[in-house]
Amino acid sequence: xxxxxxxxxxxxxxxxxxxxxxxxxxxxxxxxxxxxxxxxxxxxxxxxxxxxxxxxxxxxxxxxxxxxxxxxxxxxxxxxxxxxxxxxxxxxxxxxxxxxxxxxxxxxxxxxxxxxxxxxxxxxxxxxxxxxxxxxxxxxxxxxxxxxxxxxxxxxxxxxxxxxxxxxxxxxxxxxxxxxxxxxxxxxxxxxxxxxxxxxxxxxxxxxxxxxxxxxxxxxxxxxxxxxxxxxxxxxxxxxxxxxxxxxxxxxxxxxxxxxxxxxxxxxxxxxxxxxxxxxxxxxxxxxxxxxxxxxxxxxxxxxxxxxxxxxxxxxxxxxxxxxxxxxxxxxxxxxxxxxxxxxxxxxxxxxxxxxxxxxxxxxxxxxxxxxxxxxxxxxxxxxxxxxxxxxxxxxxxxxxxxxxxxxxxxxxxxxxxxxxxxxxxxxxxxxxxxxxxxxxxxxxxxxxxxxxxxxxxxxxxxxxxxxxxxxxxxxxxxxxxxxxxxxxxxxxxxxxxxxxxxxxxxxxxxxxxxxxxxxxxxxxxxxxxxxxxxxxxxxxxxxxxxxx
Amino acid sequence: xxxxxxxxxxxxxxxxxxxxxxxxxxxxxxxxxxxxxxxxxxxxxxxxxxxxxxxxxxxxxxxxxxxxxxxxxxxxxxxxxxxxxxxxxxxxxxxxxxxxxxxxxxxxxxxxxxxxxxxxxxxxxxxxxxxxxxxxxxxxxxxxxxxxxxxxxxxxxxxxxxxxxxxxxxxxxxxxxxxxxxxxxxxxxxxxxxxxxxxxxxxxxxxxxxxxxxxxxxxxxxxxxxxxxxxxxxxxxxxxxxxxxxxxxxxxxxxxxxxxxxxxxxxxxxxxxxx
Numbered sequence: 001x002x003x004x005x006x007x008x009x010x011x012x013x014x015x016x017x018x019x020x021x022x023x024x025x026x027x028x029x030x031x032x033x034x035x036x037x038x039x040x041x042x043x044x045x046x047x048x049x050x051x052x053x054x055x056x057x058x059x060x061x062x063x064x065x066x067x068x069x070x071x072x073x074x075x076x077x078x079x080x081x082x083x084x085x086x087x088x089x090x091x092x093x094x095x096x097x098x099x100x101x102x103x104x105x106x107x108x109x110x111x112x113x114x115x116x117x118x119x120x121x122x123x124x125x126x127x128x129x130x131x132x133x134x135x136x137x138x139x140x141x142x143x144x145x146x147x148x149x150x151x152x153x154x155x156x157x158x159x160x161x162x163x164x165x166x167x168x169x170x171x172x173x174x175x176x177x178x179x180x181x182x183x184x185x186x187x188x189x190x191x192x193x194x195x196x197x198x199x200x201x202x203x204x205x206x207x208x209x210x211x212x213x214x215x216x217x218x219x220x221x222x223x224x225x226x227x228x229x230x231x232x233x234x235x236x237x238x239x240x241x242x243x244x245x246x247x248x249x250x251x252x253x254x255x256x257x258x259x260x261x262x263x264x265x266x267x268x269x270x271x272x273x274x275x276x277x278x279x280x281x282x283x284x285x286x287x288x289x290x291x292x293x294x295x296x297x298x299x300x301x302x303x304x305x306x307x308x309x310x311x312x313x314x315x316x317x318x319x320x321x322x323x324x325x326x327x328x329x330x331x332x333x334x335x336x337x338x339x340x341x342x343x344x345x346x347x348x349x350x351x352x353x354x355x356x357x358x359x360x361x362x363x364x365x366x367x368x369x370x371x372x373x374x375x376x377x378x379x380x381x382x383x384x385x386x387x388x389x390x391x392x393x394x395x396x397x398x399x400x401x402x403x404x405x406x407x408x409x410x411x412x413x414x415x416x417x418x419x420x421x422x423x424x425x426x427x428x429x430x431x432x433x434x435x436x437x438x439x440x441x442x443x444x445x446x447x448x449x450x451x452x453x454x455x456x457x458x459x460x461x462x463x464x465x466x467x468x469x470x471x472x473x474x475x476x477x478x479x480x481x482x483x484x485x486x487x488x489x490x491x492x493x494x495x496x497x498x499x500x501x502x503x504x505x506x507x508x509x510x511x512x513x514x515x516x517x518x519x520x521x522x523x524x525x526x527x528x529x530x531x532x533x534x535x536x537x538x539x540x541x542x543x544x545x546x547x548x549x
Numbered sequence: 550x551x552x553x554x555x556x557x558x559x560x561x562x563x564x565x566x567x568x569x570x571x572x573x574x575x576x577x578x579x580x581x582x583x584x585x586x587x588x589x590x591x592x593x594x595x596x597x598x599x600x601x602x603x604x605x606x607x608x609x610x611x612x613x614x615x616x617x618x619x620x621x622x623x624x625x626x627x628x629x630x631x632x633x634x635x636x637x638x639x640x641x642x643x644x645x646x647x648x649x650x651x652x653x654x655x656x657x658x659x660x661x662x663x664x665x666x667x668x669x670x671x672x673x674x675x676x677x678x679x680x681x682x683x684x685x686x687x688x689x690x691x692x693x694x695x696x697x698x699x700x701x702x703x704x705x706x707x708x709x710x711x712x713x714x715x716x717x718x719x720x721x722x723x724x725x726x727x728x729x730x731x732x733x734x735x736x737x738x739x740x741x742x743x744x745x746x747x748x749x750x751x752x753x754x755x756x757x758x759x760x761x762x763x764x765x766x767x768x769x770x771x772x773x774x775x776x777x778x779x780x781x782x783x784x785x786x787x788x789x790x791x792x793x794x795x796x797x798x799x800x801x802x803x804x805x806x807x808x809x810x811x812x813x814x815x816x817x818x819x820x821x822x823x824x
Contacts, residue, residue: 035811036734036735039721039725039729039734040725040734049725050721050722050725050726051725051726051729051734053726054726093741094741095729095730095734095741097733097734097735097739097741101737245744247670247671247747248669248670248671250669279744279745280745281742281744281745281746282730282742284730284731284742284788284790285774285775285788285789285790286790286794287794287795291730399674399676399783400780400785401785401786402785403775403776403784403785404785404786404788408776408785411785476671476672497745498745499745499746499747499786499788500785500786501671502671502672504669511665513661513662513665513666516661516665517658517659517661517662518658520654520657520658520660520661521654521655521657521658522654523657524653524654524656524657525650525653525654528649528650528653528654529650531637532637532646532650535633535634535637535638536637536638539634539637539638
């Protein structure tokens, strides 16, 4: 910790916030808290730091005494160890950073700071008593299968969706205690869990609940056996504990005809192609920024035959927004660029989220019956979901690529855009975010479907086309993806995107390594024998009484 | 425990050398072990893995050096070839000879197999992290000469500390409204979105980063962002925004002040200017 930095900041705070008082009294929470945490959590710990308006979820308001990740029962305060763990490890996929670089003493100081903002911590009656998490039995398929029933019976699908993709009928209307929209976790992506990806973490989450959010505690309603079954089911949704982000997608060679008329059959063509999972982040480089895009990843598979190339692009979305329209060049007004997360998105967006009252204390039974009726409530949105694939207009010969945000004047890009309300592909030529032109022709065709919280879009083009890259065998081609979620009013520059990734068209036949291996072995063997013979020849005259016999 | 890995590897290899020396190993064994040690050092001695091409290059040099050493005197040459000749000729070493004769082709075959099954990786291009800035730039219709440009608010540090502090405070606001998503809340280049970026921002908290740069350079990078970089900086890949589209000139200077204040560093002075 730099003393000078703190000093300047203290002067800063003194100059800014409370001119008279700050000079004599230490700032609330102490200097370390003010330097490292106050920009988000606020100088008074009320969650209103300067960064807060653009954050989602919002920074914790410490004065409420409500904490998400706890080893204590629903509604209780966290233990010091809980707070220590959060400060050390952060909360993945939120702006709450991990602090591995601090000393133990500094972390303790921060724990004390956090606690100082809420009088609850001083109340002896509210002293946190941790629950004990029994030792986890080994994972089994059997138990996961039973867990699926528990999952459905107890009402998790209402928020988390039938197979956990965060697309339950109640999901679009969920709000936290402060009235902000909150996303029901996508249970298939354990690496995004705020409280950790392990089986013990999951057990703890639904046993203690997530205070301050609609995520309830299921402390009474389940036996211990059922709990581990539920945990195993959630783990079985996706085997990955971390996302394994790719940088390259292999385009598999196929001899089959690529026909999109029957989408289900078209999907089967991709069965043997390797999936690449790319990270999606917000477009925050050009005006019209998306500080918190809905999507955080996109899965891509690709195939080609002698005539065509095709991509299967899938991603999770809480709801299919198929009303309204979308385009990569729709303007985003500058006010929206301020990124302020509205306290009530339903008000701002013209009531496109279904209104719904779900309270924290709600018991599991409350969720029955709610599943019907809410699914279609308020699904009209002004903007539809959309997808774009981006390729350089001509294949780069060296390092020089087009600018990753829709190209630049010298190096244009070729955009394959699908508005999912229309489900037809169009092409744009991009020479920069403010210079997109619609291209004529129907080179690219697409089919799209939405099922259980997941969009699947197949796009197809012939290997060569006017005004686009010609795809050939054994070739690297830069590719990037953009995703728009209509429900969050994403359009134009306001979107989730990937940086430039690559595709590689796999050779039609993978040569067998056997012959080259044998050849190498043989050459080495011959050289060895020649060497040995040579050495022996040269040695024999020196020792005429050959021992070799 | 806290010793960097490079020291651990170096210590281990020194120990090996010591054992060789104590046991009076011959030239042959010594050369072999030394070359291998060098490879171990390159391959495992660094936290950021050394690229294969660089390893090959250094190993080539090392082998040449070994060859020069071995052939530098008759004794050494004999010391090196002696064990090999004995292996080829002495009947007592036959089993070993056969083993070697079989092992080497097997290794060659394995190497070919490895080579044909390398994991496919996206092509990587090098970029210059701090390319030379242009002589002048135009920001908000104002022409600025970068060779003579200074932070107009830097002098307040001495002349008017409260005013300076409020500029820093404003820079802090700008930073936490705009920059920390990529540059990280503690300026360590580890913001919440960097898993989606390549290149990623440098660690400003590191002593070898902004302290080596002039404030005019920082101002150029902030105002013109990725697209303002020359070709060698790879402007097409970096997500660094051109902040002139969002911020006033004063805000860009203020956030520059904040970068130095938060990380407790001083900018590099312009040549010929002494503080």
